[in-house]
Amino acid sequence: MSEENLVTVDKYFNFLSEKKLMGSKCPKCGNIDLPARRLCSKCISDECEWFELSGKGVLKTFSSIYVGAKAMTQKGYNRKKPYVFAVCQMDEGCSVSGQLIGVEEDKPKEIPFDMPIQVVYLKTRTGEDKEGNPIYRWDVGFEPQK
Amino acid sequence: MKKLNRRVAIVGAAMSKFGINYPRLRSIDMWQEAWINAVKLTDKGISPKVIDEFFLGNFTADLFNHQGHMAPQMADLVGLTPKPASRFEGACASSGIAFRQGVMSIASGVNDVVCIGGVEQMNELNTEGVTGALAAAADTTYEYFAGATFPGLYAAIANAHFNKYGTTPKDLWNIAIKAYENGHENPFAQEQHTLKEIMENKKNKAIKRGKPVPEWKDEYDFLGSRSNPMIAYPLRLFDCSLITDGAACVFLASEEDAYKYTDNPIWVSGIGQGSASLSLHDRNGGLLTGLNATREAARQAYEMSGLGPKDIQIAEVHDCFTIAELAALEDLGFYEPGKAATAINNGETKRDGIRPINTSGGLKTKGHPVGATGVGQIVEVFKQMRGIAERNRQVKKDIKIGMSHNVGGSGATVVVNIFTKEKI
Numbered sequence: 001m002s003e004e005n006l007v008t009v010d011k012y013f014n015f016l017s018e019k020k021l022m023g024s025k026c027p028k029c030g031n032i033d034l035p036a037r038r039l040c041s042k043c044i045s046d047e048c049e050w051f052e053l054s055g056k057g058v059l060k061t062f063s064s065i066y067v068g069a070k071a072m073t074q075k076g077y078n079r080k081k082p083y084v085f086a087v088c089q090m091d092e093g094c095s096v097s098g099q100l101i102g103v104e105e106d107k108p109k110e111i112p113f114d115m116p117i118q119v120v121y122l123k124t125r126t127g128e129d130k131e132g133n134p135i136y137r138w139d140v141g142f143e144p145q146k
Numbered sequence: 147m148k149k150l151n152r153r154v155a156i157v158g159a160a161m162s163k164f165g166i167n168y169p170r171l172r173s174i175d176m177w178q179e180a181w182i183n184a185v186k187l188t189d190k191g192i193s194p195k196v197i198d199e200f201f202l203g204n205f206t207a208d209l210f211n212h213q214g215h216m217a218p219q220m221a222d223l224v225g226l227t228p229k230p231a232s233r234f235e236g237a238c239a240s241s242g243i244a245f246r247q248g249v250m251s252i253a254s255g256v257n258d259v260v261c262i263g264g265v266e267q268m269n270e271l272n273t274e275g276v277t278g279a280l281a282a283a284a285d286t287t288y289e290y291f292a293g294a295t296f297p298g299l300y301a302a303i304a305n306a307h308f309n310k311y312g313t314t315p316k317d318l319w320n321i322a323i324k325a326y327e328n329g330h331e332n333p334f335a336q337e338q339h340t341l342k343e344i345m346e347n348k349k350n351k352a353i354k355r356g357k358p359v360p361e362w363k364d365e366y367d368f369l370g371s372r373s374n375p376m377i378a379y380p381l382r383l384f385d386c387s388l389i390t391d392g393a394a395c396v397f398l399a400s401e402e403d404a405y406k407y408t409d410n411p412i413w414v415s416g417i418g419q420g421s422a423s424l425s426l427h428d429r430n431g432g433l434l435t436g437l438n439a440t441r442e443a444a445r446q447a448y449e450m451s452g453l454g455p456k457d458i459q460i461a462e463v464h465d466c467f468t469i470a471e472l473a474a475l476e477d478l479g480f481y482e483p484g485k486a487a488t489a490i491n492n493g494e495t496k497r498d499g500i501r502p503i504n505t506s507g508g509l510k511t512k513g514h515p516v517g518a519t520g521v522g523q524i525v526e527v528f529k530q531m532r533g534i535a536e537r538n539r540q541v542k543k544d545i546k547i548g549m550s551h552n553v554g555g556s557g558a559t560v561v562v563n564i565f566t567k568e569k570i
Binding site: 035041060061064065067071072082083084085095096098113124137139 | 287
């Protein structure tokens with residue numbers, strides 16, 4: 001595997017910033033991992049390659065969070081305005097965590113399990129560079145399929 | 147699963163008072179208190195001279211107190227210098243791991259007598275600071291920016307359990323009520339009020355302040371009230387364990403040495419430790435309604451001891467949240483998946499039930515000084531098996547077989563131990 005194609009965390013997040021959901025696919029056993037892994041999670045082959053996912057899946061479980069992580073309270077979420085932390089399984093079989101948007105966060109009983117979702121890309125400001133320009137990170141999020 | 151090469155016994159065990167001890171008492175003070183109490187509960191006494199090695203569980207004094215390298219510091223305070231002293235980290239299972247390493251060091255023949263400690267001083271930080279430090283036990287790379295918090299991760303497990311098995315907030319509430327009843331009987335617990343007393347106190351405060359007095363008839367009225375706010379649906383404030391300072395201490399000896407320290411050793415008959423991915427989402431095909439690593443650790447401990455779930459008479463299980471206790475009862479094999487709630491509602495896990503669970507009050511009311519929790523649980527099992535549990539919490543029947551179950555993070559590390567009075 002060339003250095004250029006090596007599966008690394010940094011590249012995974014760079015792909016997210018380009019709004020590309022890139023997992024890894026094992027050429028030996030066909031398993032797909034998300035987030036991407038250098039070693040296949042099933043057969044531990046070290047030949048995994050980048051693989052673009054459809055971004056479609058279903059909601060496996062979630063919680064509406066009223067006392068949030070600092071990364072979320074900084075975005076304005078609080079006891080009166082909860083956000084939803086979700087685990088979704090992609091159509092390709094792998095699962096990932098993310099914020100679920102586009103639902104009524106304070107009515108968790110009405111959010112259905114196994115609801116079809118699609119991936120969205122969410123931006124968080126994490127700091128500033130030396131010139132004072134904002135630094136962002138991009139994360140996987142979900143919304144109900146339209 | 148192999149057997150231990152030679153048998154290992156607990157000869158003494160005790161803890162400091164758990165609670166909001168900082169700044170009155172710090173790690174240094176609480177650890178010495180735990181040691182002194184453990185020496186007192188070692189029938190024939192024990193001296194640092196006979197101890198070959200020290201194993202310390204501590205999650206993150208680095209973040210809580212800006213103190214790393216804690217094992218030699220704690221060892222020195224109790225006269226163990228220059229013996230080997232090492233710290234073990236597995237989030238909230240840190241001292242559970244330390245205990246298992248100590249057991250194996252005796253079984254291997256390297257050591258004859260060892261000391262296991264656990265210590266954590268959390269209240270130096272405010273709640274936001276503590277939450278931030280604890281978040282380091284989850285997957286910072288992939289979970290944190292998805293909004294995961296510890297209550298949130300366990301809430302996601304609870305929500306999946308509710309969805310699959312029809313479990314309800316009231317089922318979880320019965321776990322909380324029991325925890326308060328047991329904590330009430332434990333002089334070492336952080337919260338020694340029953341829920342009814344807490345409700346009365348809140349009513350009296352409202353009267354004093356001239357505010358509307360809540361009209362709660364019983365604990366179930368309190369469940370959905372404003373005094374018990376939602377933290378992470380479906381978990382509310384009183385579903386969560388406490389932020390605690392505390393320390394605990396256990397002495398272990400080989401089968402040849404144990405009787406030098408007591409005529410009634412408690413044998414470590416099964417040990418197990420399991421792991422799972424750090425992220426909840428990576429537990430592919432995994433149990434979102436429970437913890438795979440608990441099943442693995444329990445499998446090992448049952449196999450080593452030759453015992454099964456039906457043999458376990460009491461257990462201290464890791465109830466960092468009410469749902470964690472319910473899931474543990476199923477993952478440890480006490481009940482089929484989805485069946486624990488009915489048993490809890492029938493009182494089977496109360497002190498006078500068929501298998502009392504968390505007689506100490508558990509992490510929920512005894513408190514959860516994360517790095518001290520695993521050894522703290524062993525202290526309670528030791529006391530119950532010796533028949534020396536304080537106040538009214540001593541289980542009436544003779545406990546011959548007990549268990550402790552200690553979880554790190556959202557279940558990436560789990561340790562299970564089985565203890566027996568007989569050397570089986």
